[in-house]
Amino acid sequence: MTDKISAENLTFYYGSTAAIKNVSLSVRSNTVLALIGPSGCGKSTFLRCINRMNDIIPNTRVEGNLTIDGESVYHPKYNVTGLRRRVGMVFQKSNPFPKSIFENIAYGLRINGIRDKYEIESIVEKSLKSTALWDEVKNRLEKSALGLSGGQQQRLCIARTIAVQPEVILMDEPASALDPISTQKIEELIQDLKRNYTIIIVTHNMQQAARVSDETAFFYMGDLIEINPTEKIFTRPDREMTENYITGKFG
């Protein structure tokens, strides 16, 4: 398997404060990487560097290099709109558009230039099926998405993300506001989606990281302390600091 995403000495500053420092790591295609660490450790900042979401925050700057498929995404000529299409994002709080379930997915397709009605219908159905939502909503596609439960809304947001066929999906605590059953559905979904996508997930829940990911990266105060296969991190981590964190000694 090849590296999909690669960070080399990536440092990100808010003003003069470095939120992440000299982070180097790579993510292989079709795997799930979990980012764990206490609040403020830089895991979300790192996630947002990948699709340049941090660009919109004033007074910030990036040093080092970040590549997707070998292309440097911080190169001045890099197409940021194209990047955000290739790299989808799912947030902690589900944020469906105040539109129908169907339109929530169709909207992104139209923006991407798909006009054919049948093609749109087919992609909507496929996306809802791959997020295991189709059976629950197929009879009310024209109803408002805001009438869905929190877990269904989050799966709709994932369906919306994959409808435009990204290559990478970033997830920032996608299940932290959900009940255990909805959380389990999202976690099962993540495992299914990795067949077609490369996924990076930020989670506060270490058990969740252990359940869904192939590799886990532990961040602390802006430093990448350790990245290893998830099973190794949770059975015999290389660094004592990682062991202390996952056994609840701090954080």
Place this chain on the structure above:
Amino acid sequence: MTTHLEQELEHIKSRIFEMADLAIEAIARSIRALQNSDEGLAEAVLRDDTLLDNLEVEIDNECVRVLVTRQPAAVHLRFVLSMLKINTDLERIGDLASNIAREAVNLHGKPTLKPLVDLPRMAEICIAMLRDVFTSFTERDADRAREVIARDRDIDTLNMQVYRELFTYMAENAQTISQALGLIMVSKALERIGDHVTNIAERAVYYIEGVDIRHTDE
């Protein structure tokens, strides 16, 4: 819908069943090697024991991985815990079959003391118990597992009978001591195999019903 956890448990189960097949074969072949004084077959049993050893390590690792990454609960947790223990019992059964095979090699070429009847009978019971205990797993049938435990007494009885008989031989004729001691070792190995199958049956009851019947009157 089958979850990822259930798929992984199914995989562990199939590996354990593979191990059970190897253990059954090891018992059957080691006894046949002894009966037929077949040195080649005995050596094959010794060689193939590494297959069981490798599976033991592999299944242990797989169970640890599932515990860490899937965090099973309730029946799923009992399943993994049972598999971890059964794994060890099956590996030990393989070692005991190797002990029998080693005796077959030692006794090769020596005059036979008597036709072997009770030892093959004990091996047959062990094999039948093993088959039934794994059926109890598949069918989640705790009563069948309990029946397996009860049959261990038949093996113990045969073991004592073999001891008595062989002691008589040794008392009457000192020339028979080395062969008789070899056969006593075989009998002891089969008796221990019965104990390991009993352990497996107790783990089956634990998996199915969630009750621990070890060291109880059951």
